[in-house]
Amino acid sequence: MGNARTRRRRPRRKSAAGEELRYFALGGLGEIGKNMHVLEYGEDLLVIDAGLKFPDEEMLGIDFVIPDITYLENNKHRIRGLILTHGHEDHIGALPFVLPKLECPVYGTKLTLGMVEHKLEEALPAFDADLREVRAEDELALGCFTVRFISVCHSIPDGVGLAVETPLGTVVHTGDFKLDPTPIDGRLTDYNAFAELGKKGVLLLLSDSTNVERAGFTPSERVVGKTLDNIFRLHKTRRIIMASFASNLHRVQQSIDTAIRFNRRIALLGRSMINNVELARKLGYITAPDEVFLPLQEVDSHPANRVAVLTTGSQGEPFSGLVLMSKGEHRFLNLGAKDLVVVNATPIPGNEKLVSSTINRLFACGCEVIYEQDKEVHVSGHAAREELKLVLSMVRPKYFVPVHGEFRHQVRHAQLAEEMGVLGKNVFVLHVGEVLRIAPDKAQVRDSVPSGSILVDGIALGEMEGSLLKERRELAEEGVLAVSLVVDRAFRVKAGPTVESQGCVHFRDARELYRQIEGAVLAATEAAAKKKERSLEDVAQGIRSRVRGVMKGYARSAPVVVPLVTVLEE
Structure with a gap:
């Protein structure tokens, strides 16, 4: 894994007559997940993220969905780099499938690249990826683009936003972010960087829209820590099982710290949970002594009030640790009246039924279950409405495109931008594949690039519009x-x-x-x-x-x- 640290800035090339900046997304517009954005100027292409999307109920037997990269494959000789904003699956999950086809260098922070390395080792052990480490505040020249990495707070450490200088002006991509004033790792969103960019002038802002419908500010992650303290204090005689996203390392760290304070040993359940905690401890993003961890096979024989279990399955994934336990199918753990299950997440859109079914089965096992949002067992990693207003007021972009959300989120975010002073004619709600062309004197949506969704079923790839899903639906229905x-x-x-x-x-x-x-x-x-x-x-x-x-x-x-x-x- 190479290191790309540099502070040298390449002088911005003047735009030639007739040249224009093109922006389009191959995923991440009108949907949750599958994030992939592209900036194009002249002969240079810059790709931002390469994520996957989890299947909805209609995608029978499909493992996940990735972007169609036909346009990038046809122009791979022009790609100057692939930038990763953070290590969530909806931003890095497609890499094992797209990276061998693009053959371009990948830039990301230490934790993000650590997660990518592990993913590639599992999926493509013989593939030699060109991974180059960067840090917040680094600047990097890639063709006609100069990329500056901005620290942002999210539900996973080491997230970054981007300021991309182009011959026509600066493009700001917020990444997934929130304005948490008291983050677990002390790494704040860099308000000053966004404000300085706004003073100098920002051509285009691409901003996270996920929580635009939520009023106010997203609570700090430390709220969950206080909730966990209360749960452990009130349930001293029970075995406590906590289900959360394996990538939410701040939540994992708080869970470990709380268990240690209450003299409990910790068992890790679920491959992604075990792998992520191991990687995060190795890289220094999670601190915990070795002796606090309990082998999974010893959990049932250990006193219930001296054990805490960290597991996957907060989204009701069929083969996750929590779901297997709820069905009584886990090899080592049997749930009963002695157990308290804490679901430290809210359902991703489309997963509501899976989560509800899992919770019902947990109650049927005799467990007590804490899952309500008003119990403050989960806070989002995305900015709410007032935080989005702050970013718009700091950055003050000429043009605005809401990204990272379903279509209604994009529309609401576009309306918010107009309320904050961005001209209505300069706000664009785009669909995947649509091209925003920005010239020195105007911007307009013209043309489109090949786009769509590729279904991943095991190791097989197929088009969303192909016959595979049609055949499966017919079999299921008839x-x-x-x-x-x-x-x-x-x-x-x-x-x-x-x-x-x-x-x-x-x-x-x-x-x-x-x-x-x-x-x-x-x-x-x-x-x-x-x-x-x-x-x-x-x-x-x-x-x-x-x-x-x-x-x-x-x-x-x-x-x-x-x-x-x-x-x-x-």
Whole structure:
């Protein structure tokens, strides 16, 4: 991992006549996650973040979603660098899939690159990534761009915002941030840097919109520490299980500190929790003595009032530690009336049902569960409305694009910018792929680049609009019916047909239905055999059509029909 520390600034190149700055996003607009932003001027491209998005309920069996990088692949020789703002999955999660295709250097802070290294070692052990470490306040020349890294406070340490000097002016990207006056690690958002940029003049501001609908200020992370103190004090006889994001290292540190104060040993549960804590301790972002940690296999045999468990699963992820425990399927931990479970997170949009189901199962196990937002067991890592106003008033941009949020968040943030004095004609609510072109005298949305979502299922990649999800939805909604038969080369039936169904035939006595299906199969085969030019596909297509017709007589819709036709070679 290289070190890119430098304070030398390259003189800003004057813009040539006709040249313009282009900004577009390949993800992170109109959605939570999949963040990827691009600045383009002349022959230079600068990429900011490469994140993933977790699937919604309609993405059956899909692991996660990443941006379509077709445009970047076609122009990879022009990419001067990929900048990472912080180490959350929605900003670095796509790297194992996109980085080998782009072959460009990656710049990030120590913790961020540590998490990237671990991710790449697991996914691509033979890949030699060009990772270059930077720190807040560093400046870096990349083609015509000069990038300055600005310290920002977030729910993970080492986050940065960006000030990118271009031939047309300065672009400020806030990253994910909040204005926490008392951060756990003492690392404040750099108000002065944003204010100085505003005094000098900012061409374009790209600002986090996630919490624009929340009034006031986001509470400090230290609020959760006080809540944990009260929980441990009031439940001295219970075993305490705390579920949180494994990447929220400030929350993890507070949980460890609280457990130590109450003379409890700590067990870590969940691969990402174990890996992140190990990495953070190695790099100095979490401090805890070795002897405080308890092997997981010893937890059940240890006194309940002397144990605290830190686990993954705050979002109801199917194979996470908390979910496995709630189902009674964990190898080492069995939950019961002696346990208190604290869910230190609020559901990500789309995960509400998963979280609710997990909490219900925990109660069914006999546990006490603390999860309500008003218990202050979680605070957000994103700026609320008044904080967003402060940033707008400090930066005072000429042009503004709200990013990092669902479409309604972008619209609300755009309205807020106008309230704070940005001209309405200079505020742009963009969709993924749309290009904002900024010339010396004007800005307008013109053209678009190839964009979209790529589904990741295991190690397989596929387009969002492809047939994979369509087939899975049809199977889930209608079920499947398989028909098998054996024919000779003249398409005369020699054996079968045999009918098997899953998820579509729910009648107590299906013999009459199966008889009709068999008749339809035989009729389709005979019809195909009479054709002068016949093929196996003719038989299969005829079977599909006739069987679906029979099924529609019993229900409003028809299942997926799979013909399995074997031809005997004489």
